[in-house]
Structure formats: structure tokens, C-alpha cells
Amino acid sequence: MKRGMALAVGTLLGVAAMAGHARADGDAARGAKQYRACVACHSLEPGSHLSGPSLAGLWGRKAAQADGFIRYSKGLRAAELVWDENTLNAWLADPEALIPGTFMVFRGIKDDQARSDLIAFLALAMAPGGGDAVVSQGLVPRDYVRGQKPDPVRLAPTDTVVTRIRHCRDSYFIATADGTETPYWEMNVRFKVDTRDTGPEPGHPVVLRAGMAGDRVSIVFANIQELTQFISEAC
Structure with a gap:
């Protein structure tokens, strides 16, 4: 030894x-x-x-x-x-x-x-x-x-499936599959990756809302590459 x-x-x-x-x-x-x-x-x-x-x-x-x-x-x-x-x-x-x-x-x-x-x-x-x-x-x-295992997000409703994320000044504007776009203060947005089989479908990130007013969100991606595919700088 x-x-x-x-x-x-x-x-x-x-x-x-x-x-x-x-x-x-x-x-x-x-x-x-x-x-x-x-x-x-x-x-x-x-x-x-x-x-x-x-x-x-x-x-x-x-x-x-x-x-x-x-x-x-x-x-x-x-x-x-x-x-x-x-x-x-x-x-x-x-x-x-x-x-x-x-x-x-x-x-x-x-x-x-x-x-x-x-x-x-x-x-x-x-x-x-x-x-x-x-x-x-x-x-x-x-x-x-x-345990406190996160709930599956693979079968997410359309108002939570992200289609585009644009960043402008101090805000993220998150567009979802129901045709809406919602602004959030950039400090209230978290980006996460969930590679498990209970995570989102590839190409279909999911927004999870939290906070008393739903003003804090996590965007969950299926893989790290999607971070650059869905986020752009656009005012």
C-alpha cells in the first residue's frame, strides 16, 4: 500500500x-x-x-x-x-x-x-x-x-413547450407552442438540462413556472446543444 x-x-x-x-x-x-x-x-x-x-x-x-x-x-x-x-x-x-x-x-x-x-x-x-x-x-x-424526484415533463401542455427564447436588454421573451410570448426579468430565468428519459422531448424545451406570481421560471432542455439553438439576442 x-x-x-x-x-x-x-x-x-x-x-x-x-x-x-x-x-x-x-x-x-x-x-x-x-x-x-x-x-x-x-x-x-x-x-x-x-x-x-x-x-x-x-x-x-x-x-x-x-x-x-x-x-x-x-x-x-x-x-x-x-x-x-x-x-x-x-x-x-x-x-x-x-x-x-x-x-x-x-x-x-x-x-x-x-x-x-x-x-x-x-x-x-x-x-x-x-x-x-x-x-x-x-x-x-x-x-x-x-424521494423528491422531479416530475416527468415529456408530455407537457402546449403553453409550456418552448419554441423560441429571445434576449433583449434585461429580459428574456419566451415563446411557447400555444402562440404566446411572455417576458421575464433575466435574473428570474434559469436554464437547466435534463437528459433522463423523463426529461423533455429533444427539440421541445419546457418552461416550468414558480414564484408567487409565476414570475420565476426554469427552462429545461433535453441536451446542452439546445441552449444555443433556442436562445438568441433579438430586440
């Missing part, structure tokens, strides 16, 4: 030891309530990644190995961690202490019992078929398995 890797592994083991071993009296039902905070970033559907990777089937597997997820930090990729009671205990106590520079924006759970409860739930949820198991046992609703 190279010296740098040996030092890294030694540091990780030391942090895990300081966090202590996971308690054996965790309650999965209480942990399910803790898991509610996780659904914004994770799903339990295999291959369905959100801002964080899907947790499906990761129990007992090496960290930073979820199929199809590429946004891992260098530290986590190099850590050689396997997700189990003790590594999750250290991770959930303080992710930054375990993996400096981690991309996971989470301060950690300081309460030992709360951490133990969540790990008891994750032992079920992260096992193969865990999403279905925790639902069938009544621990979480089906929506928790899906």
Missing part, C-alpha cells in the same frame, strides 16, 4: 473510532422519521439519482460505487469505505470530519440514539429490495422511496 493511501486509511479509521461504534439498540421506526430529512437528496429506487446517489442496495458495498452516479468527491472515491453500521455511524456523525472536502452538505447528527435509529432504518432500506421492504412494513410512505 502506498504511503499516502496508508495515511488516509489510518485517518479514516481514527475518525471512525472517535465517533464510536453504532449502538445496537437502534429503532427502525424512529429512524424512519429521521430519514424524512434525507428524501430531498436521495431516493431508494435503483439507479434513480437526485442531488445525491440512490441508496438502493448500498448496504455492505464500497462507498462511491453507485452505478451511474458521478458526483463523488475525490476523498470519498479514495477512502475504501464499505457502508455498514460503523462507517455510517462515523459518516452521519460528521461527514466532513470523516471525508474532508466531501460534497455532501450535511452537518451531521450529534445525538447518538438518533444516529443509531437512522442506521437501523438504513440497514433495511439500503439492502437489496429495501425500498419495497420499508414500505411494506409501514415504516415510510411510497413517496419516500421516490
